[in-house]
Amino acid sequence: MTDKSLEILPDKSSLIERSLQLVLKKMVTAIEQKGQCTIALSGGSTPKPLYEALASQDLPWNQIHIFWGDERYVPASHPDSNEGMARQAWLNQVPIPAANIHAMITNEADPAIAAQKTEQHLQEFFKVSPGVFPALDIILLGMGADGHTASLFPHTEALQVCDRLITVGNKDGQPRLTFTISLINQAHCVLFVVAGADKQPALAQVFADQGDALTYPSRFIKPQGELIWLLDFAAGEILAG
Numbered sequence: 679m680t681d682k683s684l685e686i687l688p689d690k691s692s693l694i695e696r697s698l699q700l701v702l703k704k705m706v707t708a709i710e711q712k713g714q715c716t717i718a719l720s721g722g723s724t725p726k727p728l729y730e731a732l733a734s735q736d737l738p739w740n741q742i743h744i745f746w747g748d749e750r751y752v753p754a755s756h757p758d759s760n761e762g763m764a765r766q767a768w769l770n771q772v773p774i775p776a777a778n779i780h781a782m783i784t785n786e787a788d789p790a791i792a793a794q795k796t797e798q799h800l801q802e803f804f805k806v807s808p809g810v811f812p813a814l815d816i817i818l819l820g821m822g823a824d825g826h827t828a829s830l831f832p833h834t835e836a837l838q839v840c841d842r843l844i845t846v847g848n849k850d851g852q853p854r855l856t857f858t859i860s861l862i863n864q865a866h867c868v869l870f871v872v873a874g875a876d877k878q879p880a881l882a883q884v885f886a887d888q889g890d891a892l893t894y895p896s897r898f899i900k901p902q903g904e905l906i907w908l909l910d911f912a913a914g915e916i917l918a919g
Contacts, residue, residue: 682905686914693910708815717816718745721760729768739774748829748856749782782855789853797844811864825880825894829856866903877913
């Protein structure tokens, strides 16, 4: 049974401040309990100020390992790269060891090969056999106005992949790499950070008692650990009543 909670914050700055509090708390707990913290980052504009805030923290960087929940199939130097954004906003500003940054592979001619190699890296890092899903400490997620999360878009093949850690997502014919639903749902904590009034219709569907997860893929996210939704009021007003 997923431990699910919802918080609606007054504005975007409050949303980021609360996100920072929770991420720091989860990081410290993981490091205290097992000597390291594994966190998967999300892309998009919403988490960028969170990453900028994390860059000013005094943390044991050698005990923190960074992953990405999804990635556009572009080089890290490309303006659309989730890795590139996180590096500029956060990772390039702190003394984290290069070996602790686990970027998705995006330089293979075939994205399916890149997905396999990225999956193999995860298996080696977490020391798990093929078919076993490791549990990351924190997975940060956003949600699009269409209800997608990571690169799990409505009615795409990626939603059907349940036996892999990494698969190829598809956005308007453009390939992306993404964590699978099965990998996300193994996490100790999944933290959605969502802002903007354009998210209200999808949120109403995601939080409805009955709904179509193939149309609103964020409904699929039901981790074995905690599920925390943080919304600014513009996004969450529809759920505030």
